[in-house]
Amino acid sequence: MNSTTVIENKASIKSFLSDLKQLTKVGLSLSVVFSSIAGYLLAVDRVNYxxxxxxxxxxxxxxxASNVFNQIIEKDTDALMKRTMNRPLPTGRMSVGFAFFIAISFTILGLAILYSINAKSALFGAISIFxxxxxxxPLKSVTPxxxxVGAFPGAIPFMLGWVAATDQFGIEAGFLFMIQFFWQFPHFWAIGWLQFEEYKKAGFSMLPMNRKDRGAIKQILFYTSIMILVSVAPVFKVTGAFYIYPLTAVIVVLLxxxxxxxxxxxxxxxDNKEARKLMLxxxxYITVVQIVYVVDKFLH
Known part of the structure; x- marks a missing residue:
């Protein structure tokens, strides 16, 4: 094998791994894992590694798996948007059949691993993917x-950690779910505001009433307020075994x-500049709040 072939092979492996990274959205997947770990740590006294x-x-x-299925379904609309047109499927660098194989493999393996923890964890994992x-x-092109709808699977990871640790879905897991559920509205509407013109090209409705106006921002303000109230509720000891110190509640409110x-x-x-600041x-918020909750837990 000559050196040119070796270099070409290395380049093609690198390119394939880069495509796999894009297809599974590694950054997003790791942020979800972070949430699950935070939820787990909140529930345990002793960590089972x-x-x-x-x-x-x-x-x-x-x-x-969810991200790959999403990109298979949206292959044609991804080709219309600047942000997504260079993904492996719209460019043809990867076949739909191969992507589908990855999605199915990840689903089976992921759910089997979660099932080995407990059945409830696998159930919530399956609900999330579904x-x-x-x-x-499919609803992205139908209704705002x-x-x-997307806030439900998006809110499962934080709660999943608690369920994995305790095999229980009670008020504690419910509150972890609600915190991440309400957080998603300002987060995704800020993205929807920034990407409004791009989403329009693809026929996606991602803002309230599908309008980029002050009405949409009123909704953002409303859901952000609800998110803050739900996030500080544990300080009043109304959330079962999950509670926080007043200082933690102050930090959460400030964030x-x-x-x-x-x-x-x-x-x-x-202005888009403010929407970007809101999104960031x-x-x-969600990163620091989860860290602060865990630090608070281990100070009890």
């Missing part, structure tokens, strides 16, 4: 309510106010 590893791998495969693939993705501030700035200016502050 085997369970934690299984949760991380199973969760990653579950989200990866809703994301069969409800959220797609964001509401929420950062989001509210950018949402209000967006209301005043209707929402990512900061």
């Amino acid at each position: 085997t369970t934690l590893s299984l949760l991380a791998i199973g969760g990653f495969l579950m989200v990866g 809703l994301y693939t069969c409800a959220y993705t 309510l797609t964001v509401f 929420g106010f950062v989001m509210l501030y950018y949402a209000y700035q967006l209301y005043k200016t209707q 502050s929402s990512v900061l």
Whole structure:
């Protein structure tokens, strides 16, 4: 084998791995795994590293599968948008058949791993893949309510960690679900605002009433406020075994106010720059809140 062949082989392997990374949306999948781990740590007194590893791998495969199914369904619309036109399927770098094989493999393996933790974890994993693939993705071109539908699978990971640790779905897991559920509205509507023209090309309805106006921002302000209230509820000890110190609640409120501030700035200016700040502050919010909850838990 000459050196040119070796270089070409290395380049093609690198290109394939890059395509696989895009297809499974590795960054997004890892952020979901982060949420699941945070949910697990909130539920346990002693960490079982085997369970934690299984949760991380199973969760990653579950989200990866959902993302691949999503890209198979949206292959033609992805080709219309600048942000997505260079993905492996619209460019033809990868076949739909091969992508489907990956999606099915990830689904079976991911759910089997979650089942090895407990049956409830596998059930919620299956519900998440089903809703994301069969409800959220097809509804994007039909109704703005797609964001509401998509918030259900999107809110499962944080809760999944608690279920994996306890084999229980009670008020604690319910609140973890609600925190991530309400967070998704400002987050995805900020993205919907930024990508409005692109989504329009693909025929996607991603803003309330599918209009880029102050009405949509009022909804963002409303759901951000609900998110903050749900996030601080554990300080009042109304959420079972899951509760937080007052100082933690103050940090959560301050982080929420950062989001509210950018949402209000967006209301005043209707400028994409403010929508981007809102989107970034929402990512900061969900990441830091989960970290702060876990730190708080281990200070109890």
